[in-house]
Amino acid sequence: MSAVLEAEGLMKAFGPTAALRGAALAVEAGEIVAIVGASGSGKSTLLHCLAGIVRPDAGTVRYRGTDVTRMSDGDRSRLRRTEFGFVFQFGHLVPELTCLENVALPLRLAGVRRRDAEARARDWLDRVQVEQVAASLPGEVSGGQAQRVAVARALVGDPSVVFADEPTGALDSLNGERVLQLLTSAARRSGAAVLLVTHEARVAAYSDREVTVRDGVTRDLRVPA
Amino acid sequence: MIRTLLPLAGAAALRGRDARIRTALVAIAAGFAVALLLLAVSVPGALAARSARSDARSPLRTDTAAPLRLAEIGITGSTDDVSGLVIAPPAGPAPLPPGIPSLPPAGTMLVSPALLADLAGADGALLHARLPYRIVGTIGSAGLLGPTEARFIAVDPAMAGAGTAVAVRGFGETGNPEPLDPVLTLLVVVGVLILLVPIGIVVAVAGRFGAERRDRRLAALRLLGLSSGSVLALALLEAAVAAALGDLVGLAVFAGARSVIGSFSIASLSVFPGDVAPPWPAVALVLAVVPILLGGAALAGLLALRVEPLGVVRRAARHRRLAWRMVALGLAAALLAGGGVALAARLGVGVWLVGAGVVLLLGAAVALLPWITERIAGALAIGPVSWQVALKRIRHDGTTTGRVVGAITAVVAGAIALQLLLAGLAGTYTTDTGVRVSGTLLTAQLQGAATAERMRTVLAAGGATFATTDLGVRGHDGRFVTVVTGDCAALASVASVPGCADGRVFVSPGGSARRGTVLDAHGAWRVPGDAATTTLTALPDGDTFEGALLVTPGALPLARQAPVSVSSVVPDGSAALLRIVLAATAVDPTIAVRPLAPISVSHRFDAVRRGLTAGLVLVLLLIGLVLLVSVGEQLRERRRALAVLAVLGLPRGTLARSILAESALPVVVGGVVAAVAGAALGTALLAILGRPGFPDAAVVASTAAVALIVPVLVTVAGLPAALRLLRPEHLRAE
Numbered sequence: 001m002s003a004v005l006e007a008e009g010l011m012k013a014f015g016p017t018a019a020l021r022g023a024a025l026a027v028e029a030g031e032i033v034a035i036v037g038a039s040g041s042g043k044s045t046l047l048h049c050l051a052g053i054v055r056p057d058a059g060t061v062r063y064r065g066t067d068v069t070r071m072s073d074g075d076r077s078r079l080r081r082t083e084f085g086f087v088f089q090f091g092h093l094v095p096e097l098t099c100l101e102n103v104a105l106p107l108r109l110a111g112v113r114r115r116d117a118e119a120r121a122r123d124w125l126d127r128v129q130v131e132q133v134a135a136s137l138p139g140e141v142s143g144g145q146a147q148r149v150a151v152a153r154a155l156v157g158d159p160s161v162v163f164a165d166e167p168t169g170a171l172d173s174l175n176g177e178r179v180l181q182l183l184t185s186a187a188r189r190s191g192a193a194v195l196l197v198t199h200e201a202r203v204a205a206y207s208d209r210e211v212t213v214r215d216g217v218t219r220d221l222r223v224p225a
Numbered sequence: 226m227i228r229t230l231l232p233l234a235g236a237a238a239l240r241g242r243d244a245r246i247r248t249a250l251v252a253i254a255a256g257f258a259v260a261l262l263l264l265a266v267s268v269p270g271a272l273a274a275r276s277a278r279s280d281a282r283s284p285l286r287t288d289t290a291a292p293l294r295l296a297e298i299g300i301t302g303s304t305d306d307v308s309g310l311v312i313a314p315p316a317g318p319a320p321l322p323p324g325i326p327s328l329p330p331a332g333t334m335l336v337s338p339a340l341l342a343d344l345a346g347a348d349g350a351l352l353h354a355r356l357p358y359r360i361v362g363t364i365g366s367a368g369l370l371g372p373t374e375a376r377f378i379a380v381d382p383a384m385a386g387a388g389t390a391v392a393v394r395g396f397g398e399t400g401n402p403e404p405l406d407p408v409l410t411l412l413v414v415v416g417v418l419i420l421l422v423p424i425g426i427v428v429a430v431a432g433r434f435g436a437e438r439r440d441r442r443l444a445a446l447r448l449l450g451l452s453s454g455s456v457l458a459l460a461l462l463e464a465a466v467a468a469a470l471g472d473l474v475g476l477a478v479f480a481g482a483r484s485v486i487g488s489f490s491i492a493s494l495s496v497f498p499g500d501v502a503p504p505w506p507a508v509a510l511v512l513a514v515v516p517i518l519l520g521g522a523a524l525a526g527l528l529a530l531r532v533e534p535l536g537v538v539r540r541a542a543r544h545r546r547l548a549w550r551m552v553a554l555g556l557a558a559a560l561l562a563g564g565g566v567a568l569a570a571r572l573g574v575g576v577w578l579v580g581a582g583v584v585l586l587l588g589a590a591v592a593l594l595p596w597i598t599e600r601i602a603g604a605l606a607i608g609p610v611s612w613q614v615a616l617k618r619i620r621h622d623g624t625t626t627g628r629v630v631g632a633i634t635a636v637v638a639g640a641i642a643l644q645l646l647l648a649g650l651a652g653t654y655t656t657d658t659g660v661r662v663s664g665t666l667l668t669a670q671l672q673g674a675a676t677a678e679r680m681r682t683v684l685a686a687g688g689a690t691f692a693t694t695d696l697g698v699r700g701h702d703g704r705f706v707t708v709v710t711g712d713c714a715a716l717a718s719v720a721s722v723p724g725c726a727d728g729r730v731f732v733s734p735g736g737s738a739r740r741g742t743v744l745d746a747h748g749a750w751r752v753p754g755d756a757a758t759t760t761l762t763a764l765p766d767g768d769t770f771e772g773a774l775l776v777t778p779g780a781l782p783l784a785r786q787a788p789v790s791v792s793s794v795v796p797d798g799s800a801a802l803l804r805i806v807l808a809a810t811a812v813d814p815t816i817a818v819r820p821l822a823p824i825s826v827s828h829r830f831d832a833v834r835r836g837l838t839a840g841l842v843l844v845l846l847l848i849g850l851v852l853l854v855s856v857g858e859q860l861r862e863r864r865r866a867l868a869v870l871a872v873l874g875l876p877r878g879t880l881a882r883s884i885l886a887e888s889a890l891p892v893v894v895g896g897v898v899a900a901v902a903g904a905a906l907g908t909a910l911l912a913i914l915g916r917p918g919f920p921d922a923a924v925v926a927s928t929a930a931v932a933l934i935v936p937v938l939v940t941v942a943g944l945p946a947a948l949r950l951l952r953p954e955h956l957r958a959e
Binding site for chain 2 (some may be wrong): 051053074077078079080081082084086088092094095096097098101105106108109110111114124137153173219
């Protein structure tokens with residue numbers, strides 16, 4: 001199977017601090033990969049470089065064969081809009097939009113008509129079992145519900161890759177488990193690859209394989225089939 | 226994309242309690258600025274309408290036979306100044322003053338609604354005694370200068386032979402108003418600009434309300450793939466939504482103010498709501514200014530940032546640069562100097578160069594404020610925790626309070642410059658009236674000795690000093706000669722008359738009447754050869770008649786039909802004023818009553834001065850409102866931070882001192898910057914107008930102190946709210 005996303009020789013420094021020192025990674029379509037490591041190891045920086053959010057100082061990130069690092073800001077924005085989905089620790093929901101509108105937002109930004117976008121968004125809210133908060137603002141729902149809304153938003157556009165950075169970091173264990181179950185099962189059904197940054201072993205257990213980051217260097221631990 | 230961004234901008238402005246509160250704050254601040262600007266651009270039209278009303282009812286006098294005889298009457302000393310016309314019943318068809326369908330019957334009068342209310346009020350009976358006519362109707366708005374004007378139009382048969390009555394052929398002057406002189410033009414332009422600069426700053430400050438939350442929202446959208454260009458477009462759309470709401474609020478406030486403006490009068494001046502009609506181009510300009518300012522503020526804020534998917538990043542370390550601020554100051558000085566040279570050469574562009582210099586100087590002063598504040602905060606980095614926290618916040622982002630203090634600095638600097646300018650120009654536009662007594666002057670224009678004698682008796686009984694001038698005496702050249710007639714006590718009140726006795730005559734030098742001159746005093750009369758020379762100090766109204774004759778009744782009794790002027794002064798504070806006036810009115814209902822003032826101020830200069838002062842007060846109130854709003858906004862932004870401090874156990878006193886210190890430092894620095902900039906600007910403007918001098922330190926200090934009370938009061942007012950937020954439970958609030 002060919003890699004949908006692959007990175008080689010990624011180097012990134014923030015001032016005098018080197019976050020990545022030649023990190024490399026390949027993700028196949030529909031694969032769930034956990035990026036694990038201690039705090040400050042560089043795993044979030046790796047995720048941001050892979051998603052085209054942060055431009056590495058050196059190395060390449062290829063999405064379906066195209067070098068993301070050489071793309072313009074506009075092209076990387078389009079890539080995030082049409083091919084990627086995101087679930088971050090604090091949801092990053094737009095506080096002024098209802099949960100339904102938040103989920104429909106990627107579709108609306110991609111040019112889908114409002115009625116169609118909201119119908120698909122409602123379907124996804126139903127799938128992640130928070131259809132009752134559709135009309136609520138993010139500030140009016142619990143942390144677990146907000147994170148499930150974020151999962152729905154990440155998947156509503158049928159992305160090829162979902163980037164999840166500590167998606168359960170702000171949740172209790174029960175809510176965290178439910179969010180992870182929903183994220184991984186929904187991703188598997190839609191065929192999206194998931195890159196899951198975490199420092200928790202129980203989170204990594206939901207992945208197909210683990211990539212460990214230590215001092216900015218990756219080590220791939222393939223899980224036997 | 227716009228179809229996607231527009232709902233987002235709308236949601237950002239109106240969705241959720243926080244968004245609605247923030248939008249309301251911006252709309253209120255911008256709205257009041259819009260309302261103020263709309264009122265300002267309405268002023269010329271309102272003044273023109275008032276002038277047109279005044280012209281339309283001005284009697285057109287004539288020396289030939291005319292259909293109307295009337296006297297214009299002014300009454301002071303009652304509830305309001307009352308003015309009106311007393312008209313002799315016309316023999317045939319007669320022109321009508323505006324605002325009435327027909328003249329009332331003899332012995333009756335029409336009154337304005339305000340006078341009707343005065344007559345029904347506490348002093349109504351006394352006022353009625355001065356206007357002994359039955360009320361038969363009201364005067365319409367076409368006949369009034371303003372809705373609170375107290376005016377009457379009476380018909381009185383006594384006017385047919387009254388000395389004060391004049392022949393009138395109609396109503397409605399069509400005079401061309403004189404244009405403002407160059408000095409007043411410059412004063413108006415500079416004054417208006419000085420008021421506009423802080424309004425602009427205030428609106429821009431309002432545009433920064435909720436900026437941190439907006440930045441987080443834009444970052445979240447970047448994560449979802451919104452390009453940086455679209456983010457900019459969205460920020461501008463959000464500003465446009467806020468501006469549209471601000472314009473709506475402004476229009477509503479203006480409409481509200483306009484509807485009630487007729488109920489108020491300031492210094493006896495009132496305007497009809499219909500006269501407050503800003504021209505449409507000006508309305509369009511004002512409504513466009515707010516979106517431009519808010520959009521500009523949003524753009525300026527975003528240009529200093531890079532909105533990335535993970536959050537906002539400042540483009541460069543915040544290090545305020547002095548260089549461009551000094552360049553702006555230098556450019557302002559150059560524009561002022563260039564404007565001065567152009568004005569001296571009578572070039573019209575000079576006014577606008579000076580105006581641009583004023584705006585740039587005020588802008589540079591405001592820009593200097595954070596630079597200086599930051600340096601001082603850096604130099605004072607020692608002291609208690611509260612002080613340290615305040616300094617950290619000031620150095621971190623200048624604080625919202627600091628930004629509003631910038632607007633106050635502009636208005637204070639402008640106010641100081643204006644006060645210096647007005648004080649420097651006052652001498653040019655005021656004249657000494659010659660009046661050296663204080664009190665109320667009563668002047669009756671009478672016909673015949675008997676009436677004059679009755680009036681003198683009434684006035685003397687009331688305790689008023691008086692002088693009588695015979696208005697019917699002519700010299701050999703046919704010109705009238707002023708002959709003041711009175712007993713020795715009366716003459717002594719207007720001249721030095723040593724050895725006065727009945728039968729004596731005194732001559733003041735400078736006129737055509739000399740000893741031995743034959744005058745036509747209703748029959749030939751020779752000035753006695755033994756007439757003493759005297760110097761006329763002044764008549765009660767300040768007039769000094771060069772060459773007047775002072776005669777006692779024994780030397781020249783008033784002719785039976787002589788036109789006579791009787792002047793009398795009732796000293797200030799005299800409880801007898803009303804009684805004297807009422808008694809005098811019984812002799813002459815047209816008697817003029819007016820307070821005496823030693824200084825007469827040019828009407829136009831006075832109008833400009835009052836207008837600018839009122840504008841300054843309104844702008845300060847607007848800034849106070851925005852400051853209050855900004856304090857609320859700042860507290861909302863800091864809610865979580867304050868909750869964290871509460872969790873950490875920060876004492877309330879420390880927080881209170883910190884917040885006060887955070888405001889106090891920019892205020893103090895702002896006061897000093899405003900004082901220096903204002904004094905420099907005022908001095909420069911006076912030099913441009915050819916009146917160089919040093920600024921009056923008292924004017925500078927008092928203006929700065931009064932204006933800077935506003936931020937201090939607002940900060941103190943916001944303290945209880947801040948202390949209420951110092952609670953751990955707000956940590957959960959979103």
